[in-house]
Amino acid sequence: MKKILVLQGANMTYLGRRQPELYGTTTAAELDEMMREHARNHHYELEIYYTHIEGEAIQRLYQAVDEGVDGLVMNPAGFLYAGYALRDCLRTISFPYVEVHMTNIEKRGIHSILADTSVGMIAGFGINSYLLGLDAMCNILGNK
DSSP states (O other): OOEEEEEEEETGGGTTTSOHHHHOSOOHHHHHHHHHHHHHHHTOEEEEEEOSOHHHHHHHHHHHHHHTOOEEEEEEEGGGTTOHHHHHHHHHOSSOEEEEESSOTTTTTOOOTTGGGSSEEEESSTTHHHHHHHHHHHHHHTOO
């Protein structure tokens, strides 16, 4: 069974409470359950990891390599602005990475410095960005 890591960057624990006009009212716990249901329905293992600290994200990614994780779906959130150390890590890891954002960051004038390390980016579909990202990763891994 394939294993996918979802890494949630800075500020993502406050989903449902933080700027609901941009991010909606779905909480992090509700999103986690939606993703777990997706994993059950598509027959892959899922781990969800939240951190506000870039160094912890890097440590978790290197640990994921050692654990044999097959793919990464990540919303870098606050790390997308200045996460140069995280970008170096993403260039090193051995598994594919799909970047997701709930809002259309380009429309908001935001550029992700991590995007060039990803297979692709899904942005602007709210909570569904995660499910689309997981679908994309399943296709990449051949776990349709």
